[in-house]
Amino acid sequence: MSDRDGAVLPHSYRALIALGDGERPYVRLDRLATSALPDHPVTVRVEASSLNYKDALAAAGRPGVMRRYPGTPGIDAAGTVLASRDERWRPGDAVIVTSYDLGMGTPGGLAELIRVPGDWPSALPAGWQPADAMAFGTAGLTAALALQRLRAHGLDPGAGPVAVTGAAGGVGSCAVALLAQQGFEGIAVSGRSETEAERLRALGASALWTREQLAEGSERPLRRADLAAAVDAVGGEPLAHLLARVRRDGVVAAAGTVAGAALATSVFPFVLRGVALLGIDSAEAASEARAEAWQLLAESGVLERLRPSLHDVGLEEVEPWLAALLESRVAGRVRVVLPAPSSPV
Numbered sequence: 001m002s003d004r005d006g007a008v009l010p011h012s013y014r015a016l017i018a019l020g021d022g023e024r025p026y027v028r029l030d031r032l033a034t035s036a037l038p039d040h041p042v043t044v045r046v047e048a049s050s051l052n053y054k055d056a057l058a059a060a061g062r063p064g065v066m067r068r069y070p071g072t073p074g075i076d077a078a079g080t081v082l083a084s085r086d087e088r089w090r091p092g093d094a095v096i097v098t099s100y101d102l103g104m105g106t107p108g109g110l111a112e113l114i115r116v117p118g119d120w121p122s123a124l125p126a127g128w129q130p131a132d133a134m135a136f137g138t139a140g141l142t143a144a145l146a147l148q149r150l151r152a153h154g155l156d157p158g159a160g161p162v163a164v165t166g167a168a169g170g171v172g173s174c175a176v177a178l179l180a181q182q183g184f185e186g187i188a189v190s191g192r193s194e195t196e197a198e199r200l201r202a203l204g205a206s207a208l209w210t211r212e213q214l215a216e217g218s219e220r221p222l223r224r225a226d227l228a229a230a231v232d233a234v235g236g237e238p239l240a241h242l243l244a245r246v247r248r249d250g251v252v253a254a255a256g257t258v259a260g261a262a263l264a265t266s267v268f269p270f271v272l273r274g275v276a277l278l279g280i281d282s283a284e285a286a287s288e289a290r291a292e293a294w295q296l297l298a299e300s301g302v303l304e305r306l307r308p309s310l311h312d313v314g315l316e317e318v319e320p321w322l323a324a325l326l327e328s329r330v331a332g333r334v335r336v337v338l339p340a341p342s343s344p345v
């Protein structure tokens, strides 16, 4: 079939469909009509995607992620532009599309095609394949945005220990690897610090803490200030512990909610130590900040550190991985690789 600009597109494409009617993630692989994609200007052939905690919530029908069921989840995609009515993008351009409304109200990246507004794609950094970007996906973008914000706040590699919570998960693994690559002393805080010790060390963690170690002394609103900064991928109590342990003028970048959305803390870290709490929002991050973050990931060479933490799966293998993500059983990152369709249908 032809797009409005005359580009030849396949009549149909394979996509995962979430029904949103279960407690557990449930998706089925289906073939959908290309004509049913939304009327946005940029059509992308997805060559790789990845799985994030948010995708697991969406596939399980949890409120607040997908706006309509049935629908295609997937907040991440990378591939090649097939057709574009936006002057910024041309057929053949290699792009990364993450977040905004992708996999929420707009059919997501766990599919062979997506069609998105022209503001959403970022150019794939030179030297990368789409699958390289999806080794990181939104998790890596978030870690890179967090590091950029910490550095803009004045944090330097020599500043001292930087803790990362949820270190065995997606955002956490990327943050541990990126901090190490940039010369920071990273402490990986993990509920799996024993079983994942070898992998976390290989990612570049200088030290490993259990969740209990992070919580030590939590009866006091301020504790021994033994951290220069932190990247928090979990929220809730662990975030409060980090704030109480960061030293004078230290800084915490908060990105996650998996341990809870409520934050019970005192004002003492802020008013007695000048600690700063920075919120990280990758979903609506400005395109300039995204481009810089992707460039940082591509130029840092951190992909090589992350590679042993990657699980490559096909579209038909995604469901059990979503279930494992929802239960925090995934160590590292799950990348979804979509081979080119054998012939347009």
Ligand SMILES: NC(=O)c1ccc[n+]([C@@H]2O[C@H](COP(=O)([O-])OP(=O)(O)OC[C@H]3O[C@@H](n4cnc5c(N)ncnc54)[C@H](OP(=O)(O)O)[C@@H]3O)[C@@H](O)[C@H]2O)c1
Residues within 6 Å of the ligand: 051, 052, 053, 054, 138, 139, 142, 165, 166, 167, 168, 169, 170, 171, 172, 189, 190, 191, 192, 211, 233, 234, 238, 254, 255, 256, 257, 258, 259, 280, 281, 282, 283, 325, 326, 328, 329, 330, 332
């Ligand atoms: N703000 C943003 O822009 C943004 C972007 C991406 C993701 N996120 C959020 O960041 C969080 C992590 O996402 P992800 O994709 O990395 O998920 P993930 O791969 O499932 O990792 C989450 C990790 O958090 C830890 N964890 C789970 N339950 C916990 C608990 N009760 N207490 C303490 N730690 C716990 C686990 O690590 P250990 O076993 O190592 O402890 C788990 O592997 C999610 O809340 C997600 O929604 C936010």
